Amino acid sequence: MRWGSLARRSLEWSVFSLVVAVVVSGCDRSLSETDSWPNKPGPKVVVSFAPLYCFAVNVAGDDAAVKNVMTTTGPHDFNPTEQDARLLSQADIMFVIGLGLDEHIAKKMKDGSGNTKLRIVELAERIPKEKLCEGVCTHAHHKDDPDHKHDLDPHVWLSPEHAIYLVKAIRDELKAADPERAANYDRRAAEYIAKLEKLKADGLAMLAGKADNRLISFHDSLAYFADCFRLEIRGVLTPKPGQEPDEREMKKLIRICTDETKPTRVIAVEPQYSKSNSGEVLRKELELKGVNNPVLAEIDTLETVKPADLTPDWYEQRMRANLAELAEKLK
């Protein structure tokens, strides 16, 4: 399994379920500020992580309340708390990406919350199948077995084009749950989709005319982003988020980056994994091997957020920061 081992988590989960059972059955003290739901007329919506918060809150407006679950720990590493379960115990809809990223966590949280009526919506299911891909193949056995199967890459939110499908799915779900205010959801979704289209157009303009459009991705997260903005991901630094490359993988990356037909000098690093120095190790190796001006580019995959930073326009801001960083670093 590529996107985290469930087996490894089973013990943590049984502890979690126990905690939640106690909370849900025996607790009627007043909810703290972060648990409490603002008084809005429409459905109560929970999302798994930050980009989905921005998508949902822009469509929900003042009609439906939206709460985000994962903050400083993203979907690859998340362990829910009892506060998360309290939130779910009162929610009507939970939006997740799916594709193996966050739907298993969501289902366990739903079971733990005791809220059998909660509707979990896997938004990536609403993206046309031909627009989904398997990410960058780093499997060593690829040549021997070209038919081997990969899981689909869940990092769809990093392409504004794919994000539009997610926003439309959110709009349709809110309309179905709250038909009285359907026209409002339609209007706000259209306004937000226009912003996402502008984001894509601005990004393409910022990166237009770059002869050097190649980069090494930090974890395998940038396939849709690269497709949308016409960049080429030449390799992946960490086989799994947070797992450092071994010597064989590092040698392979050096070989890829020093390929004379496609020299690659920009290495993405992620603020979430700032302790990892593998990007800098590769950069120094490339410098020694004569690659011209190898550089690190800080790319936020938008999987984590500081709660205080999460505003409705956070997604656009962070995406624009990523695009500006690449516009500066790519030549």
Ligand SMILES: [Zn+2]
């Ligand atoms: Zn990821």
